[in-house]
Amino acid sequence: MHIHFLDSYRPRPSLIHALDPRVKFVLAVAFILAVALTPIGAWPAYVLLAAISLSVVILSELGVAFVLKRAALALPFVLAAAPVLATAAGAPVTHVALGGWTIAISDAGIARFASILLKSGLSVQMAIVLAASTPFPHLLLAMRAVRIPRLIVAIFGLMWRYLFVLVDEALRLLRARAARSGDPREMPETGWRTAHKASVAAGGAARRGGTVAWRARVAGGMAGNLLVRSFDRGERIYAAMAARGYDGEARAPAAGDPPRPARHPGRRVAVVGRVGRAGTSGVSGYGFRLRSLD
Amino acid sequence: MHYAPAPLHIPDGFLSVIVSLLLWAVSLVALGYALKRVNEDLGERQVPLMGVLAAAIFAGQMLNFTVVGGTSGHLLGATLATALLGPWPAIVVMTCVVSVQALIFQDGGLLALGANIFNMAVVGVAVSYFAFQTLQKLVGGRSWGLFAAGFGAAWLAVVVAALATALELAVSGTSPANVSIPAMGIVHMLIGAGEGLITVGALAFLRAARPDLLRRGAVAGATAGRVVWVVGLVIALALAVLSPLASSYPDGLEWVAEQQGFIDRAQSPLYEIIPDYAFPGVSDPAIATIVAGLLGTTLVFVVALGIALSRRRRDRAAVS
Numbered sequence: 098m099h100i101h102f103l104d105s106y107r108p109r110p111s112l113i114h115a116l117d118p119r120v121k122f123v124l125a126v127a128f129i130l131a132v133a134l135t136p137i138g139a140w141p142a143y144v145l146l147a148a149i150s151l152s153v154v155i156l157s158e159l160g161v162a163f164v165l166k167r168a169a170l171a172l173p174f175v176l177a178a179a180p181v182l183a184t185a186a187g188a189p190v191t192h193v194a195l196g197g198w199t200i201a202i203s204d205a206g207i208a209r210f211a212s213i214l215l216k217s218g219l220s221v222q223m224a225i226v227l228a229a230s231t232p233f234p235h236l237l238l239a240m241r242a243v244r245i246p247r248l249i250v251a252i253f254g255l256m257w258r259y260l261f262v263l264v265d266e267a268l269r270l271l272r273a274r275a276a277r278s279g280d281p282r283e284m285p286e287t288g289w290r291t292a293h294k295a296s297v298a299a300g301g302a303a304r305r306g307g308t309v310a311w312r313a314r315v316a317g318g319m320a321g322n323l324l325v326r327s328f329d330r331g332e333r334i335y336a337a338m339a340a341r342g343y344d345g346e347a348r349a350p351a352a353g354d355p356p357r358p359a360r361h362p363g364r365r366v367a368v369v370g371r372v373g374r375a376g377t378s379g380v381s382g383y384g385f386r387l388r389s390l391d
Numbered sequence: 392m393h394y395a396p397a398p399l400h401i402p403d404g405f406l407s408v409i410v411s412l413l414l415w416a417v418s419l420v421a422l423g424y425a426l427k428r429v430n431e432d433l434g435e436r437q438v439p440l441m442g443v444l445a446a447a448i449f450a451g452q453m454l455n456f457t458v459v460g461g462t463s464g465h466l467l468g469a470t471l472a473t474a475l476l477g478p479w480p481a482i483v484v485m486t487c488v489v490s491v492q493a494l495i496f497q498d499g500g501l502l503a504l505g506a507n508i509f510n511m512a513v514v515g516v517a518v519s520y521f522a523f524q525t526l527q528k529l530v531g532g533r534s535w536g537l538f539a540a541g542f543g544a545a546w547l548a549v550v551v552a553a554l555a556t557a558l559e560l561a562v563s564g565t566s567p568a569n570v571s572i573p574a575m576g577i578v579h580m581l582i583g584a585g586e587g588l589i590t591v592g593a594l595a596f597l598r599a600a601r602p603d604l605l606r607r608g609a610v611a612g613a614t615a616g617r618v619v620w621v622v623g624l625v626i627a628l629a630l631a632v633l634s635p636l637a638s639s640y641p642d643g644l645e646w647v648a649e650q651q652g653f654i655d656r657a658q659s660p661l662y663e664i665i666p667d668y669a670f671p672g673v674s675d676p677a678i679a680t681i682v683a684g685l686l687g688t689t690l691v692f693v694v695a696l697g698i699a700l701s702r703r704r705r706d707r708a709a710v711s
Contacts, residue, residue, distance in 0.1 A: 105496060105497075125501070129501055132403070132404065133408045133502050140684070141687065143687075144690055147691045148690060148695070151691060152694055152695060168497075170498075174402050174405065177405070177557075178560075178566055180567050184570070209564070213404055213565055214404075216404030216405075217500075220402070220500055220502070221404075221500065224497050224500065228495050233495060246423075246426070248437075248438070249426065251442075252441045252445065252483065253442075253490065253494075254442070255439055256445040256449070256491055257491060257495070259443050263443075263447050264453065266450060267450040267454060268453070271454065309458055310588060314588070314591070314592035314595065315456065316454050316456040316466070316589050317466075317589040317593040317595065318595070320454050320468075320589055320592070320593040320596075321592070321593035321600070324597070325604065326447075328601075330443050331440040331443035331444060332440075334439040335435075335440065339435075343435065344435060
């Protein structure tokens with residue numbers, strides 16, 4: 098599992114960015130479905146799909162290197178598919194010595210493995226372009242437009258709003274632990290760490306803070322702490338929303354508005370974004386509009 | 392960026408369309424019912440509470456501890472959410488975590504999201520709930536019962552979710568059952584131990600700091616009804632029986648994959664632009680394949696170049 102600490106949206110003045118988020122969402126899902134439906138070894142179809150995806154990446158101005166680098170994060174999963182190289186029934190093409198065994202790689206295995214690799218790569222590229230060219234609030238509007246239930250979209254919205262706040266909180270917890278539990282590898286390169294390295298090099302024991310069970314318990318305590326704080330935060334947010342007229346109905350911007358809140362910053366009031374002191378991670382417009390403000 | 396070898400988020404391209412759509416359907420039914428139950432219990436409170444707790448579980452997955460060498464234990468959170476909230480809100484929270492990971496961070500595919508929700512939210516929560524409730528009853532209210540149940544539930548949930556993932560990959564023809572099921576099972580028995588230890592740590596903290604939250608969770612768990620318990624039991628049993636069976640008789644799964652292969656083959660005439668993926672007029676099949684490959688690559692390159700050039704020309708026109 099990997100976590101990037103930043104929102105994956107990358108603003109660019111591109112055709113893809115300017116596209117209506119509803120269109121983008123539907124097209125991206127349709128493309129991924131088309132890729133999934135493409136049979137194993139249908140190379141001409143993959144050529145066509147690769148041409149489409151590469152064109153979209155170029156048009157989005159995100160940079161081919163950026164998209165490919167992000168796409169590489171899905172690569173470790175390929176290990177799960179690697180055994181088909183040997184097990185798929187087909188004529189053996191080549192043999193690989195692995196430890197004491199010789200494994201026959203079949204042509205059908207190569208075709209299957211390469212197809213899975215291509216399918217996965219093409220799909221994840223399109224998903225990256227969708228996420229990087231569409232601010233999440235717009236994506237939420239698109240989800241509403243394709244009739245994903247209002248309730249779950251509202252919870253997504255609130256989750257996204259507090260995600261970065263709580264990631265910050267988790268980072269603070271990690272920093273506090275690194276500062277207190279004496280694991281020098283997690284510390285920045287300071288005099289202390291250099292001194293530690295010198296002492297380890299001189300034959301001293303590396304002090305790493307207790308047994309595995311103790312370390313797990315500390316991590317668990319941090320998780321519990323995070324959950325307690327979030328419970329309390331959730332209650333406070335609810336109280337603040339209720340005080341501002343929230344009645345259980347999540348209101349996205351009205352249907353007639355163009356789904357580009359950034360261009361009309363004054364017209365929407367992101368009530369949720371103003372709750373509490375933690376309003377720093379930039380809600381650009383999605384929120385719970387109050388009836389009284391309409 | 393933290394990276395842990397927990398390959399439970401299936402990317403797109405690894406599952407066959409039928410498996411994806413089937414698991415989407417199952418997940419949607421489970422989620423719909425969970426949302427209904429949560430709405431009855433929490434009403435208007437649920438949006439802020441579920442949203443913030445989902446964000447907390449997401450952030451909590453960053454909390455890790457070093458085990459040995461470069462490996463580390465991570466929290467996945469399904470068991471913790473189940474113990475604190477009861478099964479229905481836990482399904483909602485875990486669904487949100489998995490969905491946002493797929494939508495924003497491409498951790499797991501979009502078409503595969505149904506399967507990922509099924510593995511981590513439905514299987515993870517139902518098995519956690521079943522094991523947590525049962526173990527607590529077995530221990531009989533002793534003080535360490537909470538921790539034993541927490542560890543057992545967390546471990547079992549991770550292992551069963553991993554087996555479900557491996558089985559889905561095997562049925563999709565992506566990964567042979569006799570390799571992937573034992574591999575996923577063994578790796579996740581270790582990962583599950585890490586998850587169990589963190590869960591115990593979190594429960595210990597909560598019991599010391601906020602016992603009221605745990606009591607509230609216990610009440611929510613007690614009133615959740617038998618459905619989740621039975622589902623959890625059935626899933627755990629089914630996978631405990633199915634996965635050794637599938638890994639010793641991979642032919643059965645191969646057969647299922649073959650059946651789906653029929654559908655693949657039925658579609659193939661659509662794609663026969665270059666028949667048999669070899670180039671017509673070239674007799675040697677190897678050379679013909681290479682020619683076809685070169686042609687394909689060139690085609691992609693030319694299309695990309697054309698788009699890049701046309702854009703540059705437009706930019707220049709806009710400047711002048």
